[in-house]
Amino acid sequence: MPQKVTIATVARHARVSRQTVSNVLNAPHIVREETRQRVQEAISALGYRANQAARQMRTGRSRLIATRIEPTRDGINGSVLDRFLHGLTDAAGVAGYRIVLYTAADDTAELATYDDLLGAYDLDGFVLTGTDHGDPRTAWLAERGVPFVTFGRPWDTPDQHPWVDVDGASGAAQATNRLLETGHRRIAFIGWPTGSGVGDDRRSGWRTALRAAGLDPTDLDRETSDGIVQGEQVARNLLALPDPPTGLVCASDSLALGALRAVRALDRPVAVTGFDDTPVAEAVGLTSVSQPLGRAAARCMDLLTRILDGPRGDGPHQVLLRPTLVVRQTA
Amino acid sequence: MPQKVTIATVARHARVSRQTVSNVLNAPHIVREETRQRVQEAISALGYRANQAARQMRTGRSRLIATRIEPTRDGINGSVLDRFLHGLTDAAGVAGYRIVLYTAADDTAELATYDDLLGAYDLDGFVLTGTDHGDPRTAWLAERGVPFVTFGRPWDTPDQHPWVDVDGASGAAQATNRLLETGHRRIAFIGWPTGSGVGDDRRSGWRTALRAAGLDPTDLDRETSDGIVQGEQVARNLLALPDPPTGLVCASDSLALGALRAVRALDRPVAVTGFDDTPVAEAVGLTSVSQPLGRAAARCMDLLTRILDGPRGDGPHQVLLRPTLVVRQTA
DNA sequence: CCTTGCATCTTGAACGATCCAATCGCGGTG
C-alpha cells in the first residue's frame, strides 16, 4: 500500500518548500531552471498528481465540463450525438478537462440539474447540444455568467454566445448539386415542418441550389415529422405526381430510409440522399451528408477553454463547419 | 451576486453548530427531530448545497464514477453502448453519483488513464464494458482495490468480481426457437471466430436449441469477422449448399444485414435474425434479439453502490439478464 | 447528593492545494 503522495512529499524529496513545487506547476517561469528540474524529477519519481479536490477548493475551478446525454430518441439520429460525445471527451482530455454526463427529462428539470451541478461540483462549464428556438437554457446560463458553448446555432438571438455548428444549407446544397450533376432535373425535398432551425436551414440549401440551376422548387417541397414511415408515405406521394421527381433530397437518414422503401416498389430508378451519415446509411448504401463531428467537438472545447483559461488570442467565437457528401449507391 | 452558502451559513441561520448541520446531512438519526427540521428549513431557505470538493478532500470520496466511451467502431454496434451509457447516467443520478467519461487508444493508455483519474479526481469506481478473455484492466483494478463492475462476464476467471451481463445463449436460442416454431428445420448460424466470449456464448445457444429439437448443427456453423460484407459473403456461401438452410441466425445485426442482402438475390424466402436490436434492425424490419440495456445499467450501478455505500444486504454479485426477441418481418 | 449513562450538541484539527506577505541571499550602490 503506497503512501499518499502530496505536494509536501514532493517538496521534501526535492528539498524545497511546498510553494516552490506549486510554482513549478502553476508558474514555472518564476522558478530557477535548476530548481525546476529537480522538482520535476521528484514529481515523476514519486508519481505525484495534484489532488483536484484540494486545488478546486482553493481556486474554485474543477476542470470538469458537463454535457447532456439524450435518451436516443429515434435511435438512428442518436448516433450523431454519440460520435460528437466521443470527440468531446477526446478533446477535453487533451485540454486537461473531463466530461461529466447528466440527463434531464424536461427543460425545468434540466435547469435544476444545472443548479445542482454548479453548486455541488463547481463545474467549469457546459456544452449544450440540440438548441432550438427560444431555448431557456442559454438564457439561464448566461444570466449567471456560467461559461458555455452550444453545438448548434442560436436561431433567434444573433450571436450572443459562442457556438459551433455544421452548415446544413451547404450539406443539402451539396446533395442537390450531386443530383443535378448526374442529370436530374426534378429534385424534391422531404424535410421537417418549418419552424425548426436545423430543418429550415437544410431546406434552404436545397431550394437555393435548385434556384441557382434555374429550376423551380415549387410543388417539390414536403414537410413531415421525422421517421421512416413518414418518409415512405411522403415519398410515395411525391412519386405519384403527374411529373414525378427523379431525385429525393431528405433532411435525415430516417426519412431517406423511408423514401428508399417507396422507391423500391417502383420499377424506375429514383435517386435518394439522406443526412447525417448514420451507420444505417452506410449499411444500406445510402448517399448521405456527413457532419464533421470530431472537428466540431474539438472546436467546442477550443472555444470553451478560451473562455476558461483566460483571454487567449481571440479568433472568432462562432464556428460554422462545412459537411461533406458521402456518395454511395443511392445517388 | 448571492453570497456563497456554506455549512457555516446554514449553522448560523439555524443556530446550531456546523457539525450538527453535517450530522443532519450524513447521520440524521443522531440529531433530535426538532433540531433536524430547523436545520432542514434553513438548508432549503438558503438553497444550500454541500460542496463536493471539500467533502471529497475530507472523506476521499468523490461521488464520481468513470466509464469509457468507445470510438464507435462499427457504427452499428456503437448504439448499444450509447443506450447503456444513457441508462448508466440515469441510474447514477438517482444514486447520487455522476458519470465521468474517458477515452483510451489502447490498453496501456487505459491503465495510465486509470492512474490519472484515481490520482487527480479520486474516482470512487469504474464501470467497464466489453471485457474479453484475459482483460488486463480488471486485474489492475482488483490489485489496487478499486471498486468496479463490468458489463460483460469475465470469461476466464470465474466470478472474481461483480458483473452484469445479458445471456447471449438464451438470446440465440430464442431466435433459433422462433425459426423452429415457424417450421424451419435447416437453421444455420453466422457468428464470429471462436475465442471471443460473447460470440461463443451466442453460438452455444443456437447449437443447444437445435440439438434440443433433435437436429444436427454440423455443416451449418460459420465463422467470420463482424461486418456487413462478411455477413453477405458467408450467407451466400451457405445458401449455395446442396441442402441450403431456410433460416439464418446471426451473431450481430451487421452480419444479419449482410445476410439479408444475400437472401434478397434469391427468389425463395429465407428467414434471418440479428442480434442487439440496433436502430438499423428496426429500420430494415430485421427480427433481432434485444438486450435490456437500461436494466443492465441500473443493475451495474446497484452492484457498484453496494460496494461503495457500505455492506448493504448482499444479494448476488453477478447478474445475468435475459434478452428478448423482437419479431419483425424477416423471421 | 453524587455518580453514571445516554442523547445531543459543540469545538478544534485535519484533508491538500494555493494565495499572501514576509524573509533570505546576493550583487551592486551611495
Place this chain on the structure above:
DNA sequence: CACCGCGATTGGATCGTTCAAGATGCAAGG
C-alpha cells in the same frame, strides 16, 4: 559598511467539509 533592489524561497492562513474528542443537560440509580 549599511543599504537597496530583486528574484527565489519560506511559513502561515485559507477554502468547506468531516472526524475525534469534549462539553452539556437530563434522568435513573446507588
